[in-house]
Amino acid sequence: MATFVEKVLARAAGLPEVIPGQIVDVEPDLYMSHSASWRCIRALERLGTDRLHDPSRIAMIMDHISPARTAKTADDQRLCREFAARHGITRFWDVEAGIAHLVLMEEGLVRPGMVIIGTDSHSTIYGALGAFGTGVGFSEVTATWVTGKLWMKVPGSLRVEVEGRMPPGVTAKDLMLWLIGRLTADGATYLSVEFHGGYPASLTVSERMTMCNLAMELGAKNAYVPPDDVTRAYLAERGVPPGEYEEVFPDPGAGYVRTLAVDVSDLEPQVACPHTVDNVRPIGEVAGTHVDQVFIGSCANAKYDDLVEAARILKGRRVAPGVRLLVTPASRQVAARIAREGIHADLLEAGALITNPGCGACAGDGGAMADGEVTFSTANRNFQGRMGSYRSEIYLGSPATAAATAVRGVITDPREFL
Amino acid sequence: MEARLGGPCVKFGDGVNTDVIIPGRYLVSIDPAELAEHAFEPLGPEVQARVRSSPVIVAGSNFGCGSAREQAATCLIGAGVRAVVARSFARVFFRNCINTGLLAVECPAAAEAARDGDEVWVDHRAGRVEVAGQSFAFTPYPESLRRILESGGLIPYLKQILAAQAARER
Known part of the structure; x- marks a missing residue:
């Protein structure tokens, strides 16, 4: 046993x-x-x-x-x-x-x-x-x-x-x-x-x-x-x-x-707030929080399905003025597939900056934040200083929440786009 | 490594993570002295100075949570830290301590009792932590891990093993 x-x-x-x-x-x-x-x-x-x-x-x-x-x-x-x-x-x-x-x-x-x-x-x-x-x-x-x-x-x-x-x-x-x-x-x-x-x-x-x-x-x-x-x-x-x-x-x-x-039947979108992954709130409690950058990347959530989920919301829409949207496909295979299927173009047309595959901003490689800035990220860590300034903040959530947030420029419940 | 080591401590709370201990941007180095300059940088120069002048770190639960970066242990060695006493450790950080020769001891009672600046002494063979004259017990390391620790880490330990093997083959 x-x-x-x-x-x-x-x-x-x-x-x-x-x-x-x-x-x-x-x-x-x-x-x-x-x-x-x-x-x-x-x-x-x-x-x-x-x-x-x-x-x-x-x-x-x-x-x-x-x-x-x-x-x-x-x-x-x-x-x-x-x-x-x-x-x-x-x-x-x-x-x-x-x-x-x-x-x-x-x-x-x-x-x-x-x-x-x-x-x-x-x-x-x-x-x-x-x-x-x-x-x-x-x-x-x-x-x-x-x-x-x-x-x-x-x-x-x-x-x-x-x-x-x-x-x-x-x-x-x-x-x-x-x-x-x-x-x-x-x-x-x-x-x-x-x-x-x-x-x-x-x-x-x-x-x-x-x-x-x-x-x-x-x-x-x-x-x-x-x-x-x-x-x-x-x-x-x-x-x-x-x-x-x-x-x-x-x-x-x-x-x-x-x-x-x-039981997941009544689950709502969740967000991990700065600076620990267990500082988690339901979306309703943090919706409206201003962001400067949205990062869709990392080994947690930059796979093919994740990018499809984000593109579903971003397609035909524009990233909010003043917000930077970084998309880093998890692998070359993922990048090739989104290119083949037109998702790459959908994301670019929405205003995304698509980087080469890899760990990217999650590992502090590009996408650094200035003092006081806020990123909404699909990664798995929001520790202090992980993405640039020690006085910046990271919120974590799903690719759908990230996409909705990029469109509005504030943390947004993705169910508003269903 | 001496059986008993210690000195004045600097005390932290719960959940101190590896990005705070050594930010990712400095992982381009593996030199303990160079890394030590940036240990705890997100918390500011005062905390950094305290760490450099304290041979013992006392912490709450889940110390070293986050990344597998081994430099989270080596930067502390470079800063002159000899032992970390915590309520609990994140598992990879604990492994990295043993494997780099840094004494890491899980002893909730001692971690609780110690106040910032107290003298804290650890005897890892006896399984004892002394905090300002009070004594607390912990389960000593199993022998296999103790040998790695006392050799100064996994690489020096393995070097000894390989040398002994080579001598036998000769």
Whole structure:
């Protein structure tokens, strides 16, 4: 009787079973490093070895500052390129590819039952495909490059049962903000968060990504949505047949630290107010707040579905005078698809500035704010100073709320545009 | 690392995040001294000066929440911080502390008792925090983590292991 995380970590540790609190050495299936890759390489130099355990498990993606803005970054990125070539690391994506998480999932490298570590806290997103994903420091990725192993404390599990039909204009992002507001930013610290029930089962992989991504903001170690036909179809489209992965499900009767039942039928759009992600209010309490900039981007909400959701409101309308709308598609594939389908033009005609794919303004790369300015963002963090001045403010919400806000120039309920 | 270390503390509240500890714009560096100049910059020069003159940080819950950036731990080392005592830590920050050789201790009672500026001493082997003469217990690190910490972090620890392996193979 084991939870998802107990099963998956036991397998990766080569043990028949593990229990919460136990410290085990696991062999991760994939080691992701993004723009921190150069730091991993410098740590390897300190270690004084060049012997890598298994270069085929290494994936490097240049996403946080892309393309380079300074000679220092250019130098760091060149170090990664040359390192990858020298070591035969074929899973290397350069500055044009987009956000690491999206790239790995779109490329079919993330599969159910896998254990994946990444130099990014939002590695919890891999749970959208039934995999274990967790963020670690760059030294840990370096150590794993060399030894193939990393210590993990087996977490307890939080089971969230989500039922009900989401009202129009309300999204998975709103659900997660509501949950973070209710449980607080350390509501699931060190826990594996499992999403079960009819609502997650009804979602696309893209929306499941938003849920598992935002679970990080509860302090979670990893997140999980049980694999199903939606998962299998997503993988099959990417050339990964069911025979190439092993789905892992929690046992009935597994032990959870806490079980939570949520009904989304009456949920309203939610907004996280400055400067913490758990400072959450229903839209009605913050509607009318002035904004200077709207950012539609990040690994939380700049996927194809997210941009479609925003474009539905923006098409044929104009961004309010004096407001800057930045759109940063999560990946090159997303950017190509919105270009093909005309969404790119819809956004441009509405007055958006569309940047190259990547982390963009969420990671402070472009889109900086001056003192006293306000951004409404679809990202996953609103910490003080994250986007420019330490005296600026960030509000977080869904792509629909962001689009409605861009049109009016004040925080706006997207349901007014339905 | 000495078994017992400490000194006067600077005290923070709950939910201090990694963007406040070290803003993302400075992650182009991995040098502890360079990073230390920008540690806690969003909170202003007075807080920064306090951190630089305090060997111990005491904090509330979820200290270090947010990003996986390892520099959130190394910037504190660069600023001369020897130990962080908190009600609770965000998990990646806790890992990063151990892996960079910074003592991080979860001890809610001690975190509660300490007032800003108090002398706080930590004995990680004994599992004890002393706050202005009062003593509080915490569960000592499991041995596997203690070895990483006492080696000065994961990379120096692994270096020792690899050297020992090479010696055996010779």
